[in-house]
Amino acid sequence: MTIFTKIINGEIPSYKIAENEHFYAFLDIFPLVKGHTLVICKNETDKFFDVADNLLQEWLLFAKPIAQAIEKVIPCNRIGVSVVGLEVPHAHMHLIPINSADDMNFSRSKLKLSVEEFKAIQAEIVAAL
Known part of the structure; x- marks a missing residue:
């Protein structure tokens, strides 16, 4: 059982x-930027492209309004999408507010946000949905 299944x-x-x-979908607790959100499939599948075809399509449709909500509340040029999948063997997608391609550089230091900051970001995004 992966950490993501335990979260679900x-x-x-x-x-x-x-x-x-x-x-x-939930906020990444090791975000590259504020609003960095993970979208995971509840069916525990290791690799993104091993997910059933119909679920891949639904995944993007599920993520779309979340990305739009993030973009409304986090100042950015757009929402970047990344599928890396090396850190947790459970297919997941990153929605990352970006102003440049470097904002999606996973080798950068992660932000350290307080519980209050996470709760405020969560509330703003949920309210924008």
Whole structure:
């Protein structure tokens, strides 16, 4: 069982943004920038392109309003999408507010936000949905 499955099951707390029967979106606790959100498939599958075709399509449709909400509340030029998948063997997508390509550089130092900052960002994004 991956850490993401434990988050979905409520065994590990998260700053949830949205959820439906197939997907779960929450703030990355090691964000590159404020608003960095993970969107995961509830079906524990290691590699993104091993996910069933119909779910890949639904995944983008689930992520779209979340990306639009993030863009409304976090100053940025656009929302970047990244699928890396090396750190957790559970298919996931990163939605990252960006102003330059360097904002998606995963080798950069991660932000250290307080619980209050995470809760404020979560509330703003959820309210914008």
